[in-house]
Amino acid sequence: MISVVIPTFNAAPTLVHTLSALVPALVHGVVQEAIIADGGSTDDTCAIADAAGTHLVEAPRGRGTQLDAGAALARGEWLLFLHADTVLEPGWAEEAEAFMDRVDTGRRGPAAAYFRFALDDDGFMPRLVEAFVALRCFLFALPYGDQGLLISRAHYARLGGFRPLPLMEDVDLVRRLKRRELVRLKSRAVTSAQRYQRQGYLLRGFRNLGLMMLYYLRVPPRVLARLYG
Template sequence: MNVRLSVIIPAFREERGITSLVDHLTSRALRETAEILVVDGDSEQRTLVALQGRDVIRIGSDAGRARQMNAGAAQARGDVLLFLHADTRLPPGADTLIFQALRNLRLVGGAFRLAIDSPRPALGLIAAAANLRTRLTRVPYGDQAIFLRRAAFEELGGYADIPLMEDLELMRRVRRKRWPVVLLREAALTSARRWEQEGVWNCTLRNWGVRLLYHFGASPARLRRFYPTAESLDSGARPFPPS
């Protein structure tokens, strides 16, 4: 079977929501031949257990989103790799939108517009600011469902093995190579749960501060201490810091 798209989902204690994500992908987001790979960084592999009987490729991995996404990419067969956070939903027909955009052979990949699943005006403002930043820098966040041609991803050597900022680091390398990417108008809808758990402005100001420190050279390993550990979050809540 010729697989055009591989959807790679890093997960950690997502057993409560992973089946709904897979159902969303197969019923709404994917219309062409695609494969779904779920990479579980939990040693107990509870997310993979929840997926028994589903038509997905289940992969165990060491914890760490970069490591998990690289592990998924190593087993993927698609011509295009889409990296999807477990708390994010794609727009209907996302694969068709991607392949329509990639008819332009100059493009190496891209991402969707960011939307946050909440009616709160503050979160709408945060999403708008993130989309403006992405338009100006051409460096999308991981929450925007980054996709890359396999050949480009392999030439880059995959994600750097760092504990956070792996998505920005990867896309900055794309920008340094002057490879063009597309920013689609359609939105990837990400959960508001991390803002709800930590507080909207506490979470946002922390994220902005950490990204500023990273921009000025602070190491991801040192910045990791500003984020809660997986054990401090409710079961099923996202343990990864936002990219």
């Protein structure tokens, strides 16, 4: 039913946890396959993908290019785009299945779904970041890629898919969806907090905000990718 597409680049430290969270849904037939779209990893990413029985495709590095390459190989009627450092919490599959059923049976129009953002860290700052992300989604209907995106293959094709962007590929696609076509699921997508811990929560938060402002000022994504690091 669902083809999960995960873009990777030297993602070995987190990929095992991301894939493990998909196993129950695979056993119950909700997930049909997992596709790893790799951008030239030099660590054990590809070995992990092979050992896990995923479909591995190599693509030029850049999340937009990698995601679209993975989607092109997908066999499922639904696509779930997921980052390699994001773990879906138990219960996500049942909620996703109910959402897909509503769309497939026509009880609601074509739509895409995303998960609640969470960080795998304790303390005040991680909760503050989560609150700001929730506020951004509520005010602007603008989830990021680390919240996952569940969308039918047909709707994805109508939107034109991911563009070959090295950064902001998630924002670029979501902006082509209407507000009524975006549904927030209650299940959490728990993302690694390593970047925040390494760079500092405040610095990382202001950096992300600055990159978004530059994007809306039409700074080329390749420049944004260099700033992102």
